[in-house]
Amino acid sequence: MFSYAKKTTLAAMVLIFASSVATAQEPKDNNAPVGPGQGPDTVVGPDAFGYTVYDDAEAQCTYDFIDITATGVEVASGDDVSSGPVALGGAGIEFYGDVYTSLVAATNGYISTDPTDAGPDLSNDCPLPVAPSTGGGARMYPLHDDLVTNSLLFEYFADCPRPGPLGAEGCNIFQWNEVTHFSSDVEFNFQVILYEETNSIIFQHGSGNPELGSGSTTGIQNLGNSIGLTYACNTADSVADNTAQCIYDIDFIGVDGAAGFTVNKDFDDDNPAEVEVTISCNTGLPLTQSDTIAEGDSVTFIVGDFEDGELDCEITEGGADGYTASYDNGTTASDTSCLFLDSVIGIRYTCDIANSLDLVDVEVTKWWMDENPQFDAVNFAEATYNCVNEQFGTNVYGSLEFLGDGAVDGFSVYPDWDGSTTCTVSETVVEGGIEFDDSECASLSVTPGVGASCNIYNTRLYEGIPTLSQYGLALMALLMLGVGFVAFRRVA
Numbered sequence: 001m002f003s004y005a006k007k008t009t010l011a012a013m014v015l016i017f018a019s020s021v022a023t024a025q026e027p028k029d030n031n032a033p034v035g036p037g038q039g040p041d042t043v044v045g046p047d048a049f050g051y052t053v054y055d056d057a058e059a060q061c062t063y064d065f066i067d068i069t070a071t072g073v074e075v076a077s078g079d080d081v082s083s084g085p086v087a088l089g090g091a092g093i094e095f096y097g098d099v100y101t102s103l104v105a106a107t108n109g110y111i112s113t114d115p116t117d118a119g120p121d122l123s124n125d126c127p128l129p130v131a132p133s134t135g136g137g138a139r140m141y142p143l144h145d146d147l148v149t150n151s152l153l154f155e156y157f158a159d160c161p162r163p164g165p166l167g168a169e170g171c172n173i174f175q176w177n178e179v180t181h182f183s184s185d186v187e188f189n190f191q192v193i194l195y196e197e198t199n200s201i202i203f204q205h206g207s208g209n210p211e212l213g214s215g216s217t218t219g220i221q222n223l224g225n226s227i228g229l230t231y232a233c234n235t236a237d238s239v240a241d242n243t244a245q246c247i248y249d250i251d252f253i254g255v256d257g258a259a260g261f262t263v264n265k266d267f268d269d270d271n272p273a274e275v276e277v278t279i280s281c282n283t284g285l286p287l288t289q290s291d292t293i294a295e296g297d298s299v300t301f302i303v304g305d306f307e308d309g310e311l312d313c314e315i316t317e318g319g320a321d322g323y324t325a326s327y328d329n330g331t332t333a334s335d336t337s338c339l340f341l342d343s344v345i346g347i348r349y350t351c352d353i354a355n356s357l358d359l360v361d362v363e364v365t366k367w368w369m370d371e372n373p374q375f376d377a378v379n380f381a382e383a384t385y386n387c388v389n390e391q392f393g394t395n396v397y398g399s400l401e402f403l404g405d406g407a408v409d410g411f412s413v414y415p416d417w418d419g420s421t422t423c424t425v426s427e428t429v430v431e432g433g434i435e436f437d438d439s440e441c442a443s444l445s446v447t448p449g450v451g452a453s454c455n456i457y458n459t460r461l462y463e464g465i466p467t468l469s470q471y472g473l474a475l476m477a478l479l480m481l482g483v484g485f486v487a488f489r490r491v492a
Contacts, residue, residue, distance in 0.1 A: 038127045040213075040232035040239075047229040049096055050250040051220060052346070055231070059309050059344040061246035064162045065191065065204050068175050072153030075174075079148045079182070081107045082119025089156025090170040090196040094249075096138050096222040104137070105174045107149035109216065111192060112137035113223060122146040122182070124217040128228030138223040142192050142203040143176075143239065145216035150178035150187075162193060162202070165248060166262070166350040167330015169197040186210045188241075201247040203231075205239055213239030220247060248346075258304035259284075260348035261340065263315060265293045267323065267355045271417035271448070275320045277353070279303070281313040300348070311343040315351045322415070322448025323355035359412040360451040362387075362444060364425050366402035366409075369459040378404050381458060383438070387413045387423040387446075400425070402456075415446040422446075427456055435459045 045052035054060040075083035085102040092101035095113065104112045106119035114137025121134045124144040132139070153175045160171035175191040188208030194201060203218060214236040221228035231245050232238035250256065263277050274292040277299065281287050284306035291299045303311065315338040317325055329338040330350050338351035368379045380403050387396040400409040415421040425441035441454035 038230050038233050038235060040218075040235065044231055045229050046250055048227045049222065051229050051247055052250060053219070053229055053231050053245050053247045054346075055246070056244045059342065060165070060248070060347055061202075061244055063204060063242055063244040065189075065206060065242075066161045066173060066193065067189075068153050068155045068173055068191075069177055072155040072173070072175055074151050075105060075154045076107055076119070076152040077150060078107055080120045080122055080146075081149075081152075082117055083152060083154075085115045086154050086174075088172045088194070088196075090158065090172070093172070093194045093196060093201075094199045095140075095201075095220075096227065098138070098223070103174075105152055105154070106135075107152055107176070108147050109141065109143040109145055109149075109176060109179075109190070111140040111142075111174060113139070124215065124233065125221075126217045126233030127230040128217065128219045128233075129221040129225045130228070131225050136223075138221065140192060140201060140220050141217045143190050143205065143209070143213075143216050143218060145211070146182040147176070148180050148182060149176045152176055160193070160195065163331050164195040164198055165200055165246070165347060166198050167328070167352075169195050171195050181211060181215075184210060199249050203245040203247075205241065205243050207241035209239065209241065212237050212241075218245060250346075255302060255346060255348050257345060258302050259306075259311060259313075259343045259345060260300050260302050261313060261315060261351060262298055262300045262348055263293060263338075263351045263353060264298050265295060265353055265355075267295045267320075267357075267417075269357050269417055270295055271323075271355070271357075273319075273417065275317050275355075277315060277317045279313055279315045281311060283307075284311050284313075303343075306343075306345075308344045309342045311340075313340045313343060314338070315340075315353075317353055320355050322358050322360065322450070324358055326354045326356070328352040328354075357414055357417075357448060360415050360446050360449065361410055361412050362423055362425075362446065362451055363408060363410040363453040364400055364441060365453070365455050366405070366407045367455055367457050368405040369457055370405075379458065379460070381434075381436075381456075382428040383409075383425050383441075383456060384428060385411055385423055385425045387421060389414070389416055390420040396423075399428075413446060415448055415450075417448055419445060419447045423452065425454060425456070427458075433460060 042055050042057040056063045075086050083105040085104055087102045092099055100113050104117045108122050112135060114135060117135040117137055121132050123133050125132055156172050158170045159168055172194045173191055177189050178187045180187055186208060189206040191204050213232050215234060217233040218239055219230040261279055272295050274294045276290055277293050278290040279301045281303055284303040289301045293299050327334045327338045329340060340349050366381060383400045385398055396413045398411055402409055423444040427436040427438040437457040441456060444452040444454060446452050
């Protein structure tokens with residue numbers, strides 16, 4: 001048996017060996033940077049794939065922290081811990097050319113595409129690209145360091161509270177809450193926003209980080225560690241409080257050396273007609289551009305040769321008669337145009353134009369063709385109308401009323417874009433002794449922006465002898481007797 005002294009010596013040797021192994025694999029940080037420092041610049045890239053990072057000192061990026069503390073789901077917590085695969089909402093994200101519907105988040109301030117990444121990678125990778133100390137996958141590093149995260153949260157928004165670079169789109173948010181550097185007790189928060197349409201990546205840092213980037217890494221790298229983009233690593237005051245870094249893929253959003261304006265078109269009744277859209281700018285080249293666009297289509301205008309922040313452009317449409325247009329530039333809805341102020345190089349903006357069908361009016365006029373000038377009573381008549389909408393298989397019907405000569409009544413209807421909506425107005429006889437002509441109203445065609453009108457003519461017929469008073473009857477009787485007496489004398 002071992003003596004007590006031997007046991008103690010052996011135990012000490014085991015502890016020393018274990019410590020040396022841990023140190024060789026990956027030492028705990030103690031706030032000491034690992035590797036050389038780099039950055040930051042306000043614009044970094046593009047890398048070999050096409051990613052460029054802008055920080056919030058540039059117009060292409062804004063800081064707008066979306067706090068999900070009260071609503072997010074906790075996916076990890078603690079020191080050197082991984083979330084395991086977290087299913088993304090919506091379409092997921094395309095990252096370095098591959099589409100991912102789940103990602104792994106580590107409490108040490110990075111996201112990995114490797115579903116088996118266990119998350120112990122605690123020494124920050126600097127500069128990028130570089131093979132990670134542990135784990136793998138393509139990675140996003142909002143703040144890679146030896147961190148302790150009290151609560152790592154996740155939430156998906158179908159309509160992101162922070163608009164994307166092209167306006168409204170869905171986003172997935174990972175948020176590190178109540179984070180401390182190993183051996184520190186100063187807490188801070190940061191987050192990653194992943195947009196599902198433009199595949200943009202936004203890092204946002206709250207206040208309180210005592211290191212400010214002096215011993216951490218912020219950037220991205222691909223699967224295989226052959227392409228990377230370092231915003232900053234191991235550099236004092238490189239990641240300040242309340243700042244953001246926006247990482248854009250040039251193939252999805254950027255326009256090299258210019259600004260892009262994509263116009264999307266939607267008719268609420270699927271009208272396939274083309275309309276003309278025009279962009280007019282205060283500077284840059286060209287100043288004015290026009291193109292035609294139809295339902296469900298898009299067109300992109302490119303404007304170059306301008307200074308960042310000096311380009312103002314307005315997009316309008318023409319030719320959509322019979323429709324009310326509404327415009328949305330991604331942040332503001334308008335009924336007049338999409339307006340883009342202080343536009344910058346390298347961003348593609350979006351203008352969504354939606355057209356809602358307007359009602360058209362059908363007007364009917366009643367004319368009385370009275371032949372008896374003694375008739376001065378007010379004439380009253382009724383008519384019924386019926387409109388067939390063949391495109392949608394619906395009918396619109398009702399009644400009209402007319403009081404007096406020249407009276408007008410009418411109705412409104414939504415017409416088919418193909419002109420197949422027809423309306424019929426028919427007279428309803430309400431008095432005897434009346435002839436009517438409603439042939440003008442037998443078949444009225446209405447189209448978007450164009451109504452219809454017709455006339456109905458009525459004639460009152462007079463037959464028989466007017467009624468006489470008692471004196472008139474007596475006079476008529478005497479006349480009849482006189483005529484009879486003369487006839488009798490002639491016969492005699």
